[in-house]
Amino acid sequence: MDIEGCSSSDEVRTLSGSMSPGLKSNPDLHPCKPGQKFQAALLRCRSPAAAAGILSFGNVLNYMDRYTVAGVLLDIQRHYGVSDSGIGLLQTVFICSFMVAAPIFGYLGDRFNRKVILSCGIFFWSIVTLSSSFISKEYYWLFVLSRGLVGIGESSYSSISPTIIGDLFTSNSRTMMLSVFYLAIPLGSGLGYILGSSAKVAAGDWHWALRVSPVLGITAGTLILVFVPEPKRGSVDQMGGRIKTRTSWLCDMKALAKNRSYVFSSLASAAVSFATGAFGMWIPLYLARAQVVQKTAEACTKEICSSTDSLIFGAITCVTGLLGVVIGAATTRFCRQKTERADPLVCAVSMLGSAIFICLIFVVAKKSIVGAYVCIFIGETLLFLNWAITADILMFVVIPTRRATAVAFQSFTSHLLGDAGSPYLIGLISDALQQSYATSALWRFLSLGYALMLCPFIIVLGGMFFLATALFFLDDREKWIYSWGQAQTSKPLIFPLCNVIVQF
Numbered sequence: 001m002d003i004e005g006c007s008s009s010d011e012v013r014t015l016s017g018s019m020s021p022g023l024k025s026n027p028d029l030h031p032c033k034p035g036q037k038f039q040a041a042l043l044r045c046r047s048p049a050a051a052a053g054i055l056s057f058g059n060v061l062n063y064m065d066r067y068t069v070a071g072v073l074l075d076i077q078r079h080y081g082v083s084d085s086g087i088g089l090l091q092t093v094f095i096c097s098f099m100v101a102a103p104i105f106g107y108l109g110d111r112f113n114r115k116v117i118l119s120c121g122i123f124f125w126s127i128v129t130l131s132s133s134f135i136s137k138e139y140y141w142l143f144v145l146s147r148g149l150v151g152i153g154e155s156s157y158s159s160i161s162p163t164i165i166g167d168l169f170t171s172n173s174r175t176m177m178l179s180v181f182y183l184a185i186p187l188g189s190g191l192g193y194i195l196g197s198s199a200k201v202a203a204g205d206w207h208w209a210l211r212v213s214p215v216l217g218i219t220a221g222t223l224i225l226v227f228v229p230e231p232k233r234g235s236v237d238q239m240g241g242r243i244k245t246r247t248s249w250l251c252d253m254k255a256l257a258k259n260r261s262y263v264f265s266s267l268a269s270a271a272v273s274f275a276t277g278a279f280g281m282w283i284p285l286y287l288a289r290a291q292v293v294q295k296t297a298e299a300c301t302k303e304i305c306s307s308t309d310s311l312i313f314g315a316i317t318c319v320t321g322l323l324g325v326v327i328g329a330a331t332t333r334f335c336r337q338k339t340e341r342a343d344p345l346v347c348a349v350s351m352l353g354s355a356i357f358i359c360l361i362f363v364v365a366k367k368s369i370v371g372a373y374v375c376i377f378i379g380e381t382l383l384f385l386n387w388a389i390t391a392d393i394l395m396f397v398v399i400p401t402r403r404a405t406a407v408a409f410q411s412f413t414s415h416l417l418g419d420a421g422s423p424y425l426i427g428l429i430s431d432a433l434q435q436s437y438a439t440s441a442l443w444r445f446l447s448l449g450y451a452l453m454l455c456p457f458i459i460v461l462g463g464m465f466f467l468a469t470a471l472f473f474l475d476d477r478e479k480w481i482y483s484w485g486q487a488q489t490s491k492p493l494i495f496p497l498c499n500v501i502v503q504f
Contacts, residue, residue: 063188071196088427098151099415106408109160125153126217133210159408179388186321193314260472270417271462277419324384347386348466354382
């Protein structure tokens with residue numbers, strides 16, 4: 001619907017300033033009436049850059065809320081009186097609900113208004129998080145259930161929001177904007193630790209750690225509704241309006257399963273998720289136990305435990321996330337001048353390097369906390385290099401009308417094989433190793449370290465999957481080149497995987 005004297009609500013400009021195909025404004029416009037000037041001003045703010053900024057802010061809040069619990073993990077464990085495996089169940093339940101809901105939201109995101117789905121998801125998890133802060137110690141099962149509901153709300157955002165950015169930008173601009181968007185993962189995670197620890201100390205009660213992010217979440221949801229446009233799918237890839245037949249969900253899944261670059265990069269993402277999920281939950285607690293072993297700190301016996309390790313780990317995660325995403329984008333851009341396989345190769349090398357330094361954490365932590373932090377810093381920086389690049393790989397090898405489904409299913413598989421089970425698995429191994437020496441501080445520290453040693457091996461496996469992606473990357477990307485050539489010659493393009501004809 002056009003606003004008299006104002007641009008259309010669907011008007012979107014690309015980063016270069018040109019109008020996105022299929023989103024042209026109405027040329028027959030008249031001066032704004034007084035009552036419409038405010039709405040016209042709002043529409044002028046709906047630029048791609050502003051939309052990407054708002055979506056990135058929402059992604060920061062998503063991950064900040066997710067890791068606020070990790071920032072007060074020791075307090076929650078003492079409050080509810082649960083074991084390592086019991087406390088690890090919090091993240092496992094969250095991720096399980098997250099991954100189950102992801103394909104559903106992917107299906108919806110390819111067919112319905114995406115920003116409405118995003119906003120509803122944010123409002124939902126904000127309300128549930130706030131409500132969970134009032135659950136008493138007798139109802140730990142209800143607290144665990146609340147984390148599962150939060151996972152459903154956050155799943156809508158992670159599945160759909162990257163596809164909006166993908167439809168607003170192209171080429172290096174899209175890589176840059178996706179880098180900013182995925183910077184929110186480590187930045188939001190780090191801020192979650194900092195927020196949880198700081199709110200707990202300021203209020204003298206860990207429950208207040210869960211009462212800050214919901215307010216910010218509701219603000220983000222409102223901004224998305226007002227300022228983020230709903231671009232036509234595939235518009236900036238010069239496919240908007242040309243795809244006449246929408247494929248079925250089953251057809252989409254068959255096509256994605258035969259896309260080798262997509263499959264191997266999804267398996268590599270699962271390896272990253274396994275490591276980050278386990279580390280995000282257990283490293284602060286591991287370092288706290290290391291200091292008890294070194295006799296530089298006492299075991300927590302108070303109502304409010306020390307937040308130093310969570311604060312430091314959160315700060316490191318923020319900084320390494322920024323460095324990783326920036327270095328990853330710059331390195332990939334440089335390497336693209338040398339080889340067309342740069343994207344998966346940069347990811348593979350960074351993961352293999354990360355595994356080395358993550359191994360060293362468990363070697364030096366017993367003697368030097370500072371040395372452990374240095375290894376964490378380098379290992380996380382290398383690990384965070386690949387997040388935005390992986391998303392860009394997906395955008396390059398998957399057609400626009402299939403991207404939300406692709407993002408959602410990649411999220412599903414990476415969580416299913418990754419952080420859905422890793423926090424609980426690490427806690428389970430740690431509990432099993434502690435059975436003989438449950439009262440020994442040294443053995444509690446070592447058992448958790450031995451359990452976490454599983455992560456570097458999984459990271460190496462992920463690096464191998466990225467190398468496999470590099471083998472097929474050009475072949476899968478060639479489909480895009482073929483599609484582009486067909487668009488220029490106005491010939492019908494046949495997708496044999498689904499027997500669907502796309503008329504250009």
